[in-house]
Amino acid sequence: AQKVTQAQTEISVVEKEDVTLDCVYETRDTTYYLFWYKQPPSGELVFLIRRNSFDEQNEISGRYSWNFQKSTSSFNFTITASQVVDSAVYFCALSLPLFNQGGSEKLVFGKGTKLTVNP
């Protein structure tokens, strides 16, 4: 079975600080996809990034960066120079493609990390 662990329940930082959100996943499959979503107070789930298990290259998008390490089964998310608008709950998720035995494309979510950025 697949599992996603986000050990940090809540994080509070001051604006302009860098912050890293941890994500550890478990799966026996060699092909899988990892995701990060943002859920601001409005409640809508906003897609941030998808990563293929075959692609361990780290990615940077503006102030956001992601560090994917298969050796430690981690997919961590870093926000550089945080802003108040970054305050939200961040979810890490994993899915298996349909062609995997038992794969269903469903997303298995971690419990989320609530990030508060104070001015």
Next chain:
Amino acid sequence: SAVISQKPSRDICQRGTSLTIQCQVDSQVTMMFWYRQQPGQSLTLIATANQGSEATYESGFVIDKFPISRPNLTFSTLTVSNMSPEDSSIYLCSVKAGGSYNEQFFGPGTRLTVL
């Protein structure tokens, strides 16, 4: 990305009643899913809505409680039947287009409160 709308956006219902939530997508999508997010919790998949056939339910969710329809590739409904306060949650529709590598997008959610 697909534009997804859900109706209603929120509702307050009485115990024992049923509510049907609609999910409309502006383009044809391969897969549609229904998730539940209980207060302060993560998201849990209820079922995969299959076009033209019965939905595929996850463990712990049954068709009698959460009947789902998907008459075409752009629309699905989820009914929460015989509601109790424990059903108070956000219900989210998500869609996925194309191949496995594509991301899943979520609708704005329906906030349900059962009194």
